[in-house]
Amino acid sequence: MKIIAVDDEPLALRNLVSTIKKVSPKDDLCSFDNSEDAFEYVANNPVDVAFLDIEMGGYSGLELAKKYRELNSKINIIFVTAYSNYSLDALKIHVSGYLLKPVGEEELREEIENLRFPISDWKEKRVRIQTFGNFEVFVDETPLRFTRSKAKELLAYLVDRYGARVTSREVAAVLWEDQPYDQNCQNRTRQIVYSLMKSLDEYDIRSVVFNQNHELAICPDQVDCDLYRYMAGDEAISKFFRGDYMSNYSWAEDTLGLLTDKMSRNHN
Amino acid sequence: MGLEDYMIIVIVDTERESLKRSVKILKNIYRHSQIVMFSDPLAASEYFEYNPIDLLYSEINMAKLSGFALQTKLRIVQPSVPVIFMADTDQYARKAIQTRAEGYIVKPVTTAKIEEFAKEEMI
Numbered sequence: 598m599k600i601i602a603v604d605d606e607p608l609a610l611r612n613l614v615s616t617i618k619k620v621s622p623k624d625d626l627c628s629f630d631n632s633e634d635a636f637e638y639v640a641n642n643p644v645d646v647a648f649l650d651i652e653m654g655g656y657s658g659l660e661l662a663k664k665y666r667e668l669n670s671k672i673n674i675i676f677v678t679a680y681s682n683y684s685l686d687a688l689k690i691h692v693s694g695y696l697l698k699p700v701g702e703e704e705l706r707e708e709i710e711n712l713r714f715p716i717s718d719w720k721e722k723r724v725r726i727q728t729f730g731n732f733e734v735f736v737d738e739t740p741l742r743f744t745r746s747k748a749k750e751l752l753a754y755l756v757d758r759y760g761a762r763v764t765s766r767e768v769a770a771v772l773w774e775d776q777p778y779d780q781n782c783q784n785r786t787r788q789i790v791y792s793l794m795k796s797l798d799e800y801d802i803r804s805v806v807f808n809q810n811h812e813l814a815i816c817p818d819q820v821d822c823d824l825y826r827y828m829a830g831d832e833a834i835s836k837f838f839r840g841d842y843m844s845n846y847s848w849a850e851d852t853l854g855l856l857t858d859k860m861s862r863n864h865n
Numbered sequence: 866m867g868l869e870d871y872m873i874i875v876i877v878d879t880e881r882e883s884l885k886r887s888v889k890i891l892k893n894i895y896r897h898s899q900i901v902m903f904s905d906p907l908a909a910s911e912y913f914e915y916n917p918i919d920l921l922y923s924e925i926n927m928a929k930l931s932g933f934a935l936q937t938k939l940r941i942v943q944p945s946v947p948v949i950f951m952a953d954t955d956q957y958a959r960k961a962i963q964t965r966a967e968g969y970i971v972k973p974v975t976t977a978k979i980e981e982f983a984k985e986e987m988i
Contacts, residue, residue, distance in 0.1 A: 684958035688969050689981075695962045713965060 598716040599643060602628040603635040603661065604650035604677070613648060613677055613700060616844075620706045627758050632656040639665050643833040644672060645716045646693070646709070651678040655711055659683065662690055671714040671830040673832055714830075726756055726822040732843040736800045747772050748793040753843055755806065755815040756822060762812040765790070835860055872898040872919035877909040878951065879927045887922065887951070887974040894976065894983050906930035910938045918946055925952040926960075933957075936964055949982055973981060 602617060604610040607630060613626050629635035632655040639647070647665060651658035659758035662674045673726035676687050688697050693713035696704055725735040732753040735739040743749040752769050755763060769778050769786040776782050790813065797803045807814040817825055824842075826834045840855055874895060878884035881904050891900050901918070903909035906927050913921070921939055925932035936948045947967035950957065951974060961969045968982045 681959060682955075684962060685955045685969060685971070688958050688966065692962060695959050711987050 598624050599640065600624050600626045600646045600647040600648070601625065601635060602648040603632060603652065603658070603676075604628075605653040605655075606650070611758070616700055616705050617700055619702055621709055621832070622696055622798055623690050627726075632658070632661050636661060636664055639668055643778075643831070644669070646673045646675065646712065648675050648677050651680065651683050659686055662687075662692065666690060669832050670850075671832075673712045673714050673716075675708050683858065686809070689747075689835045706738070722821040724820045724821065726824075728753075728756060728821050728822060728824045728843050729846050730841045731836045732756070732849075736802060740858055741790065741796065741800060743787060743793070743796050745792045747789045748796060750846060751789055751793050752806070752815075753846055754848065755813055756820075756824070757843065757849060759825070760814055760817045762807070762814045768813065823854075832863065835863070866899050870897060873917065874898050874903060874922065875903065875909055875913060875918050876922040877903045877906050877927070877932075878924040879904055879906070879929075880924070883924075883972065883974070887907055890911045890974060891922070894979050896946045907934075910935060913939055913946075914942050918943065921948045923947055923948060923950060925950050925957050931988050933960065933964055936966070 600617060600621070602613050603612060604613060610628055610630055614626065615736060617626055627638065627747070629638065632653050635647075635649075636656060636728050638644070646664075647798070649658040649661055653661075656664070658676055659679070660674075665672050665674060668697075675691070675692035675696060676683065676692060677696045677698060679698045680785055681697060691713065694708040695709065723737055725738070727733045727735070732749070734749075734752065743752075751768060754768070765783065765786050768776055769776070769782050772786065772789060773782060794803065794806065794808060797806060805816055805819040807816055823834050823837060827838070838856065838860060840857065842853040872895060874891060876884065876887055876891060878887060884902055884904055888900055888902050898919075901912065903912065906923070907929055909923075910930065912918075913978070921936070923932040923935050927935075930938075932952075934948050939946055939948065948964075949968035949970065950961050950966050951970045951972055953972050955971050958969050970978045
């Protein structure tokens with residue numbers, strides 16, 4: 598996860614940074630000695646956890662926290678301050694934690710392990726799905742190769758259904774629109790499902806699709822998908838939305854409409 | 866959930882005078898809701914163990930069961946119900962942050978202070 602630390606006192610910042618590094622050495626950490634740079638950074642980069650001093654020149658920690666909230670409602674704010682008298686204000690903006698200086702390793706660990714908005718390990722997922730623009734699937738950052746283009750469309754449809762189970766009949770209706778659901782159509786559908794599962798097997802990622810009793814579904818928690826991140830409140834991802842959603846498929850228009858509505862509402 | 870919705874709101878305070886005052890204010894603000902009042906936190910916990918509620922207002926300093934203990938009990942049976950604490954001072958605010966309280970009112974309870982939460986959209 599992405600962590601930032603902000604304190605305009607160099608010594609305090611150094612202490613905070615070294616404590617964070619001890620507690621979570623694997624996480625990506627950026628530090629700032631002034632609140633303007635720290636604001637700028639969050640406006641342009643996704644951040645999961647922000648450790649903020651409160652009494653600072655420029656924006657105070659409280660002001661900074663409010664601005665962060667506007668940018669990203671799911672950012673975890675943890676105040677690190679010498680004073681306890683801001684705790685009521687902190688509670689009002691639903692911070693994740695409020696630590697008193699000097700911060701000990703144990704209490705910092707506790708905060709990171711009990712975030713108000715837990716970080717789903719998007720980044721540790723092997724499968725990344727892009728729906729804004731054209732539909733694409735990446736496994737370990739390499740584009741997934743489908744042997745049949747309809748298999749790719751099928752996976753796109755499952756992603757669009759957000760984990761809801763889809764029957765073979767529905768799959769056929771989506772892939773071949775108006776054609777009757779006869780034996781021939783059923784066979785073709787079965788072949789596409791088979792081809793999709795085979796491709797997933799080749800990359801050892803079969804677990805992203807549930808396939809049982811002629812029903813299929815994506816397992817949303819197995820993939821890092823821009824649409825799902827947006828739905829989960831990660832507004833930073835909306836920067837990548839340029840008015841297109843799975844633009845290679847006509848059935849995606851319903852979701853595109855919903856997305857466009859939601860985005861424009863959030864931006865006004 | 867908003868002001869116009871029908872909600873079941875439980876309020877707990879062992880000080881009867883303060884409880885009565887708060888209930889009066891709540892009734893004025895949450896006009897469409899049902900306010901269930903308790904001066905005994907144990908009775909309150911028994912109530913929400915069997916009845917779904919939408920919001921809990923609770924004093925922190927209570928002899929038989931503190932507000933935090935009451936919150937813990939509520940979390941077990943109805944984990945998503947927001948809790949708003951009331952206390953004479955702000956000394957428990959840090960603890961309330963840790964327990965993920967939705968709000969914290971330093972007494973006296975006033976219309977303005979309640980409205981702050983009531984108008985905020987609660988999830």
